[in-house]
Amino acid sequence: MKVFQCGHCNHPLFFENDRCGNCGHLSGYWDLDRKMLTFNAFSSSLFSDREKIEYKYCKNKEHGVCNWLLVKNSLQDYCSACQLNRIIPDLSDEKNYPKWQNLEVAKHRLIYQLQKIGLDLPNKMTNDEGLCFDFIAKYDDSKIMTGHKNGVITILLREADPVLREKAKKEMRESYHTLIGHLRHEVGHYFWERLVLSDQNVLSAFRNTFGNEKANYGEALETFYKIGAPDDWRSCFISKYATSHPWEDWAETWAHYLHIMDMVETAHFFGLEVNHKDISKNINTTSTFDPYTIRDFETIVRTGVPLSFAVNSINRAMGIPDVYPFVITPVVVKKMNFIHELLLPKRKLFF
Structure with a gap:
């Protein structure tokens, strides 16, 4: 992933930052140009430090799981990455928040990469040949598993628990077991159907x-x-x-x-x-x-x-x-x- 900088003070920014740690300006990722935009934290509107366009944050920012941007007059409330979510965890269970956040960090990095490659990412909810994500907390339904089927990528919430993930890594004798690895693997199945089978x-x-x-x-x-x-x-x-x-x-x-x-x-x-x-x-x-x-x-x-x-x-x-x-x-x-x-x-x- 590229290195991002604050548009106000040029301090380095991580991809997930929603604020510059140096000058305090707000920050957000603009996927159409693959840039991190920054904004005056004391302004009532999100006008970029680099341009005079007004933006708004993806609605999932209020849950602390997204810092992506949309133009202010967009009819969408969610960014291009969050629009691909079909099922998210039950937010009434506070234990789900940190796990969902970990999943979203990995998913947003995946979408960044797929967009940079130039791959089309149609939404399964509006296109039968599209892609979507189900992030599911598995309780009593033993039939639900992490995997891919017909464009639906299912990731069990327990995959985002570092303790359980390390346990699974040892039980399966795997040398590498990460969320981004899971997502890249499962999306590979989707693109096999789109790029190879067709x-x-x-x-x-x-x-x-x-x-x-x-x-x-x-x-x-x-x-x-x-x-x-x-x-x-x-x-x-x-x-x-x-x-x-x-x-x-x-x-x-x-x-x-x-x-x-x-x-x-x-x-x-x-x-x-x-x-x-x-x-x-x-x-x-x-x-x-x-x-x-x-x-x-x-x-x-x-x-x-x-x-x-x-x-x-x-x-x-x-x-x-x-x-x-x-x-x-x-x-x-x-x-x-x-x-x-x-x-x-x-x-x-x-x-």
């Missing part, structure tokens, strides 16, 4: 790269949970779960593609450099480009791998698990490149 040429290329998705999905998952991944899974897959079925291989690869793109973009806007003269050049890199402007995915990978090694090393120095505990093999790079090339035509802004 085009026979792309579908044929998908099968050559990921395998035949016609293999029985239920049986494949049952087999995976019974016997696990093959011993040599690391040579061809980004995760153990990716070995279960071509659909899951796609979704896992899609999620990791988005991970890498976000990591390299963030490094670029911070001007990060990995340059150790006493170590192999394979882990030296300078983040000189926005990955969304690059056609060659190999260039992006050559930057992303050294960055992940450096960040993992810093985490280990602090006694914290690796931030990106995965090895990207040539076969996985080929799969990610398939996704990269499929998405290139969407980036009309850059090419």
Whole structure:
């Protein structure tokens, strides 16, 4: 993600900030230009410090879960990200607030990235082929699970509980288990239907790269949970779960593609450099480009791998698990490149 600045004092702002910590001006994200706008906190109207347009906050700001903006005369009360919510948790239960907030932070970052790629995000409530989110507190209904079906992405509220999430991570023997990871994975299933299934040429290329998705999905998952991944899974897959079925291989690869793109973009806007003269050049890199402007995915990978090694090393120095505990093999790079090339035509802004 890019680095944002206060329009009044140029102090750095995080994507979720609704106020500058330095000068006190209000701040909000304007998705049409991917900018953080700032406003005089003592004014009765939200006129941007940089322009003379009046804005209003998304209605979900009153719940502390959104800082996105709309123009003042918009007929909508909710921003483009919050309009995609079909079900939100029961707000009469105060315990749901912090979990919903965590979910919204991850979802808004996901929408930022999908918008930057140039993907259409039609609303499921008004378009049968659209997308929506159900954030559900699971009580007695054991049939409800985190997942995707026909454009509906369901995330159980317990996924936003850090204690329960860490417990699930250990029980499932996963090295990485995050909300943004869940969302990127599940939205990958949605875009498989939109980008792959709808085009026979792309579908044929998908099968050559990921395998035949016609293999029985239920049986494949049952087999995976019974016997696990093959011993040599690391040579061809980004995760153990990716070995279960071509659909899951796609979704896992899609999620990791988005991970890498976000990591390299963030490094670029911070001007990060990995340059150790006493170590192999394979882990030296300078983040000189926005990955969304690059056609060659190999260039992006050559930057992303050294960055992940450096960040993992810093985490280990602090006694914290690796931030990106995965090895990207040539076969996985080929799969990610398939996704990269499929998405290139969407980036009309850059090419």
